[in-house]
Amino acid sequence: MKQGDIIIYACVIIGAGIGLMLDQAFPGVLVGLGLGYLIKMGLFKDKEN
Template sequence: MKSGDIIIYACVIIGAGIGLMLGQALPGVLVGLGLGYLIKYAVSRDKEN
């Protein structure tokens, strides 16, 4: 498993947890997924330079 994938999975789980606390899990998962991809992109871009 790549480290970028772990970042995405962690963000999805955190987003789901926050969504469950607010009463809407699916939007939390989707926000976490989006943030995970953004963080993965930023981390991978930093490693290139």
């Protein structure tokens, strides 16, 4: 598993946890997924093909 994927999964889990606290788990997962991709692109911008 790549390090960038771990960042995405962590953001999804954190988003789901926050979403569950607000009784909206699925939107929390989607927000976490989007933030995970943005963080991954920001951190690994130089390592793209």
